[in-house]
Amino acid sequence: MQQFLVTGGAELRGEVTISGAKNAALPILFASILSEGEVIIDNVPELKDIDTTFKLLRLFGATVQRDGNTVIIDAGPIHSQIASYDLVKTMRASILALGPLLSRFGQAEVSLPGGCAIGARPVNLHIDGLRKMGADITVENGYIKAKASRLKAAHIVMDMVSVTGTENLMAAAVLADGVSVIENAAREPEVTDLAHFLNTLGAKISGAGTDTIQIEGVERLHGGRYRVLPDRIETGTFLVAAAVTGGDVTCRNTQPGELEVVLEKLREAGADISTGEDWIRLNMTGRTLKAVQVKTVPHPGFPTDMQAQFTVLNVVAQGVGTVTETIFENRFMHVPELQRMGARIQLEGNTAVCQHTEQLTAAQVMATDLRASASLVIAGLVAEGTTVVDRIYHIDRGYERIEHKLAGLGATIKRTN
Ligand SMILES: CC(=O)N[C@H]1[C@@H](OP(=O)(O)OP(=O)(O)OC[C@H]2O[C@@H](n3ccc(=O)[nH]c3=O)[C@H](O)[C@@H]2O)O[C@H](CO)[C@@H](O)[C@@H]1O
Numbered sequence: 194m195q196q197f198l199v200t201g202g203a204e205l206r207g208e209v210t211i212s213g214a215k216n217a218a219l220p221i222l223f224a225s226i227l228s229e230g231e232v233i234i235d236n237v238p239e240l241k242d243i244d245t246t247f248k249l250l251r252l253f254g255a256t257v258q259r260d261g262n263t264v265i266i267d268a269g270p271i272h273s274q275i276a277s278y279d280l281v282k283t284m285r286a287s288i289l290a291l292g293p294l295l296s297r298f299g300q301a302e303v304s305l306p307g308g309c310a311i312g313a314r315p316v317n318l319h320i321d322g323l324r325k326m327g328a329d330i331t332v333e334n335g336y337i338k339a340k341a342s343r344l345k346a347a348h349i350v351m352d353m354v355s356v357t358g359t360e361n362l363m364a365a366a367v368l369a370d371g372v373s374v375i376e377n378a379a380r381e382p383e384v385t386d387l388a389h390f391l392n393t394l395g396a397k398i399s400g401a402g403t404d405t406i407q408i409e410g411v412e413r414l415h416g417g418r419y420r421v422l423p424d425r426i427e428t429g430t431f432l433v434a435a436a437v438t439g440g441d442v443t444c445r446n447t448q449p450g451e452l453e454v455v456l457e458k459l460r461e462a463g464a465d466i467s468t469g470e471d472w473i474r475l476n477m478t479g480r481t482l483k484a485v486q487v488k489t490v491p492h493p494g495f496p497t498d499m500q501a502q503f504t505v506l507n508v509v510a511q512g513v514g515t516v517t518e519t520i521f522e523n524r525f526m527h528v529p530e531l532q533r534m535g536a537r538i539q540l541e542g543n544t545a546v547c548q549h550t551e552q553l554t555a556a557q558v559m560a561t562d563l564r565a566s567a568s569l570v571i572a573g574l575v576a577e578g579t580t581v582v583d584r585i586y587h588i589d590r591g592y593e594r595i596e597h598k599l600a601g602l603g604a605t606i607k608r609t610n
């Protein structure tokens with residue numbers, strides 16, 4: 194199994210180009226199932242999760258061609274609507290096939306994704322919403338089996354804010370009969386990006402980015418071309434890496450507006466941050482890193498996908514910082530691994546209390562999920578010695594060529610075979 198060897202000590206300096214957002218590209222690729230014409234999607238990152246999505250789309254019968262970061266999909270030849278357990282278990286976002294398959298073809302069988310390292314992550318809101326739209330759904334032998342003639346529009350009030358739940362229902366409602374409304378919708382930029390993509394193909398969606406989304410059903414979607422938005426979590430990860438190493442890094446091809454709370458916390462931590470239309474520079478040279486208090490909440494609040502990285506920031510910083518997780522019940526798997534590197538962190542319920550740690554020391558550590566892996570790599574950048582990060586397949590799910598990008602900023606990081 195591949196590992197990363199990360200040798201600490203270098204201040205990160207230079208420029209890094211941010212890739213397209215995994216969490217926008219995935220729903221967009223699945224929603225292309227709805228289109229009767231050819232769809233061209235630009236800025237699609239090269240990631241394990243994207244490859245898994247291609248495998249699923251090809252199993253359904255779609256043709257998928259990739260040329261660099263551009264992907265061309267023709268959903269015309271789709272003849273199967275079954276997403277099997279062996280693929281779904283490797284990527285929870287496979288659930289995003291459910292809404293589009295059912296809406297376009299009147300049937301879908303998608304394996305239940307099951308729990309994962311960060312929590313149980315049920316999909317009841319996806320199922321309840323589709324039932325409200327007239328689908329007949331049973332859960333048998335680990336599969337969600339859904340049938341409908343044409344979905345009918347519904348007024349759906351989500352019990353909890355769910356990102357992929359909102360995306361699945363919004364995509365399903367695009368071809369439904371009538372005007373659907375989703376209340377308490379997720380406001381994440383990736384939801385808005387999916388709405389913009391669908392509107393490019395002829396959908397009639399308004400209100401994405403607010404907590405009430407309205408979808409006027411249409412008979413069909415045509416083809417079109419769309420560019421995926423930049424990855425705000427990848428951007429945030431590089432900014433934290435720059436901050437903890439006392440470096441000076443400019444992220445290019447990004448959108449500062451998507452990261453307001455994260456940038457605010459980094460400023461509070463003592464970083465000098467400047468922004469332009471599509472870049473963010475974080476300069477920590479000669480400045481003191483100060484611990485901050487963060488609490489994860491749905492967008493536009495502090496993102497749960499950035500909390501593991503801020504746990505490391507708080508350990509390196511002066512003072513006592515806290516990281517409170519309110520979205521997932523078990524998202525602190527990185528803490529015991531960081532403790533093995535000497536990090537002074539105490540878990541109190543859903544809060545990690547982080548104390549300044551004079552010097553992290555290298556250790557062999559195990560990645561347990563995507564952002565936990567990123568936090569271990571960041572810790573390795575400031576630890577004394579060479580940290581070995583195991584199970585990096587987690588990081589490959591969501592970071593495009595992270596070792597090349599970090600090496601380009603002066604980090605010493607190698608992938609073993
Ligand atoms: C592919 C993708 O975009 N993944 C993101 C998405 O995951 P994902 O869409 O899976 O996360 P949700 O927003 O759905 O989860 C939020 C909370 O709602 C709960 N819940 C969700 C659905 C449901 O039917 N029932 C239920 O109880 C979950 O267990 C969790 O506690 O949003 C998360 C929260 O910002 C991010 O961490 C993930 O990176």
Ligand SMILES: C=C(OP(=O)(O)O)C(=O)O
Nearest residue numbers: 216285286498563564591
């Ligand atoms: C939790 C994440 O992804 P997923 O929902 O695909 O597991 C993430 O991107 O941090």
